[in-house]
Amino acid sequence: MASVELKSIGKSFGSTPVLGGIDLAVADGEFMTLVGPSGCGKTTLIRIIAGIESQDAGAVLIGGSSIDHLRPHERRVAMVFQSYALYPHMSVRGNLSLPLVMSRLRLHERVPLIRLLSSRRRETMHSIEGEVEAVAQQLQLGALLDRRPAQLSGGQRQRVALGRAMVRHPDVFLMDEPLSNLDAKLRVHMRTELAELHQRLGATFIYVTHDQVEAMTMSDRVAMMDAGHILQLGTPTELYGRPANVKVAQFIGSPTINLLPGSVGSNDAVELLGRRLQLAVDLPAGSPLTIGLRPEALTAVPANTAPADAGSLPARLRRRENLGAEHILHFDLPGAALPPVVARAPPELQLPADGHVALTFDPLACHLFDPSGARVEARRAEGSRDPVVVPFRS
Amino acid sequence: MGAAALAEPIPLRATAAQTRIRRLLSLLATHAVLMAGAVFMLLPFVWMLMTSLKSPGEIFSADFTLWPRRFSAVENYDRALTTAPLLRFALNGFIICFGILVVQLLVAIPAAYALAKLKFPGRNPLFVLVLLGLCIPVQVPALPLYIALASLGLLNTYFAIMFPFFLSVFAIFLFRQFFKSFPDDIINAARLDGMSEFEIVWRIVVPSAWPAIAAFSVFSAVAHWNDLYWPLIVVSDTRLAPPPLGMMFFADAETGSNYGALTAAATVLTAPLVIAFLVARRRFIEGITMTGVK
Numbered sequence: 001m002a003s004v005e006l007k008s009i010g011k012s013f014g015s016t017p018v019l020g021g022i023d024l025a026v027a028d029g030e031f032m033t034l035v036g037p038s039g040c041g042k043t044t045l046i047r048i049i050a051g052i053e054s055q056d057a058g059a060v061l062i063g064g065s066s067i068d069h070l071r072p073h074e075r076r077v078a079m080v081f082q083s084y085a086l087y088p089h090m091s092v093r094g095n096l097s098l099p100l101v102m103s104r105l106r107l108h109e110r111v112p113l114i115r116l117l118s119s120r121r122r123e124t125m126h127s128i129e130g131e132v133e134a135v136a137q138q139l140q141l142g143a144l145l146d147r148r149p150a151q152l153s154g155g156q157r158q159r160v161a162l163g164r165a166m167v168r169h170p171d172v173f174l175m176d177e178p179l180s181n182l183d184a185k186l187r188v189h190m191r192t193e194l195a196e197l198h199q200r201l202g203a204t205f206i207y208v209t210h211d212q213v214e215a216m217t218m219s220d221r222v223a224m225m226d227a228g229h230i231l232q233l234g235t236p237t238e239l240y241g242r243p244a245n246v247k248v249a250q251f252i253g254s255p256t257i258n259l260l261p262g263s264v265g266s267n268d269a270v271e272l273l274g275r276r277l278q279l280a281v282d283l284p285a286g287s288p289l290t291i292g293l294r295p296e297a298l299t300a301v302p303a304n305t306a307p308a309d310a311g312s313l314p315a316r317l318r319r320r321e322n323l324g325a326e327h328i329l330h331f332d333l334p335g336a337a338l339p340p341v342v343a344r345a346p347p348e349l350q351l352p353a354d355g356h357v358a359l360t361f362d363p364l365a366c367h368l369f370d371p372s373g374a375r376v377e378a379r380r381a382e383g384s385r386d387p388v389v390v391p392f393r394s
Numbered sequence: 395m396g397a398a399a400l401a402e403p404i405p406l407r408a409t410a411a412q413t414r415i416r417r418l419l420s421l422l423a424t425h426a427v428l429m430a431g432a433v434f435m436l437l438p439f440v441w442m443l444m445t446s447l448k449s450p451g452e453i454f455s456a457d458f459t460l461w462p463r464r465f466s467a468v469e470n471y472d473r474a475l476t477t478a479p480l481l482r483f484a485l486n487g488f489i490i491c492f493g494i495l496v497v498q499l500l501v502a503i504p505a506a507y508a509l510a511k512l513k514f515p516g517r518n519p520l521f522v523l524v525l526l527g528l529c530i531p532v533q534v535p536a537l538p539l540y541i542a543l544a545s546l547g548l549l550n551t552y553f554a555i556m557f558p559f560f561l562s563v564f565a566i567f568l569f570r571q572f573f574k575s576f577p578d579d580i581i582n583a584a585r586l587d588g589m590s591e592f593e594i595v596w597r598i599v600v601p602s603a604w605p606a607i608a609a610f611s612v613f614s615a616v617a618h619w620n621d622l623y624w625p626l627i628v629v630s631d632t633r634l635a636p637p638p639l640g641m642m643f644f645a646d647a648e649t650g651s652n653y654g655a656l657t658a659a660a661t662v663l664t665a666p667l668v669i670a671f672l673v674a675r676r677r678f679i680e681g682i683t684m685t686g687v688k
Contacts, residue, residue, distance in 0.1 A: 052582045073588035085579035089601035102588035110593075164587075 002063030002171035010057035020228040035215040036225035078165035082177040086149040093145040246369040262289040280381040292367035298343035300357040317355035446657035470654040483640030497560040506569030527563035554628040572606040608677035637663040
């Protein structure tokens with residue numbers, strides 16, 4: 001087992017920079033997820049760890065020692081590819097045993113005909129066979145060992161790809177969007193299986209995905225990447241609860257966070273759409289802010305019953321999506337040309353027939369971001385107990 | 395209401411019949427053109443086959459019939475097989491085609507893999523050179539090759555017949571196009587599993603490339619089975635002659651004017667190729683359409 005350390009990894013394809021000095025330390029046995037929009041460099045990073053690509057700058061350390069001079073198979077890493085990359089002309093058994101055949105048999109023991117001269121080969125093949133069977137049992141592939149990849153379903157292929165990584169007992173598993181070719185139901189199922197597999201094996205997992213749900217549900221820690229840089233590194237709870245950047249806030253969470261325009265008023269007070277919130281920041285008056293509110297932070301109440309000490313916004317219901325356990329409400333903010341505001345609500349929530357409501361929220365649930373996108377810490381404003389009602393600026 | 399509903403479909407049914415007739419006509423026209431082409435290409439073969447069944451007198455008779463009035467197939471084929479070493483010529487053809495094909499595949503497959511999948515400086519200029527190589531006919535380097543073989547004392551050997559064709563730029567080009575579409579991830583997975591590039595080529599890529607290999611094999615075998623030009627230059631020994639050269643020797647000898655025996659010999663020497671193509675034709679067409687080389 002081994003930790004993985006990346007030291008200022010830089011990479012560009014031609015004149016296009018892909019990675020701009022990535023530093024990342026993955027602890028032994030950790031499930032680390034690299035998440036980000038497509039083109040953010042996460043796949044390139046994992047391929048550099050695997051040795052498929054070479055970095056232009058920086059170093060990769062596994063278990064504390066540099067592995068940059070090692071070829072892919074010498075790095076004790078295994079990779080699961082998005083396309084599974086199974087050998088199409090080999091049976092499942094052949095696919096699973098190939099990594100072991102390559103590492104345990106010498107060259108002359110692999111050459112057709114000549115290999116018949118080796119007596120050691122038969123014993124080795126026997127033990128390989130046993131290990132392949134064991135892995136196949138673990139992944140419920142026992143009945144499929146003699147099939148070709150083309151005769152398997154997507155989920156079965158995925159298991160074979162996983163098994164091919166497992167037979168080598170690698171220190172580090174690298175997974176490049178392994179679930180993205182599965183249908184939605186199977187993906188949910190495989191999330192659980194992968195998380196359990198990680199617990200059982202105790203190996204280090206580095207997992208690449210563009211699906212924030214996968215990142216949130218399986219990882220010990222998540223590194224959110226964008227444009228070749230890590231925007232934030234932390235536990236899923238940290239990324240969701242305290243996003244360090246407006247891009248992180250937008251990417252993590254479904255439905256997406258609501259972003260509303262705000263600014264800093266007098267006495268450091270935060271104003272949302274011209275309404276003063278009970279929040280203060282240390283920024284000069286007049287600075288623009290982006291205010292993020294998670295859908296679950298918003299509560300819709302009839303317009304006249306908004307509590308005095310909470311933040312509130314007048315709104316009109318536009319659409320109601322029924323998800324069974326909860327409803328997703330889409331609101332228009334009258335007088336403001338903004339995309340609809342989304343809120344979660346329990347299914348039993350009754351709203352006025354005309355749809356006019358007030359959206360209330362705890363001001364401390366607001367995530368504030370400055371124009372560069374960085375998080376701004378806010379504190380509860382003192383003294384201003386009475387809500388200041390300011391009409392909308394249009 | 396009822397009458398109107400009945401009256402309505404009649405013009406519709408008429409147009410349906412019209413379109414069916416139109417489709418039938420266009421089908422007939424297409425097939426007529428294709429049939430004409432097929433007759434044009436097949437007639438020489440049919441003529442050869444029929445002539446090999448006729449008696450000498452009938453071949454030169456003024457009133458022409460395709461179907462022989464009197465069969466003398468046995469005499470013609472007997473004469474062809476006894477006076478000329480036809481089986482020897484066919485064996486030479488096999489040896490030459492097989493030797494050329496094996497070396498061509500051994501050389502072209504790794505070269506094509508390198509051009510398609512490996513990154514190295516000068517890859518694109520090399521590929522341009524391959525494309526330029528496609529433009530050079532065999533007649534151009536014939537003289538230097540002949541002089542080289544002559545001064546090495548290698549004329550009148552199988553090696554001399556095969557040597558100029560060992561490097562097939564066409565094969566490199568064809569396989570490169572085919573390998574281009576092979577998924578990179580599988581190659582990367584093989585590298586992670588510890589395979590060398592040579593093993594990747596022969597154990598991973600080649601097993602997926604059988605359609606292309608079959609297609610190229612047909613091209614190569616047909617070209618070298620039928621080649622007269624180069625064997626004519628480097629071989630004067632009858633025992634080494636491939637089929638066309640053998641035919642020429644045979645025609646020059648006393649059977650020169652016996653067209654029945656001559657066409658019988660030609661039939662015997664053409665048959666293996668036709669049979670081989672009929673056996674491999676599905677693979678061949680698959681390979682051609684998959685590589686996009688037409």
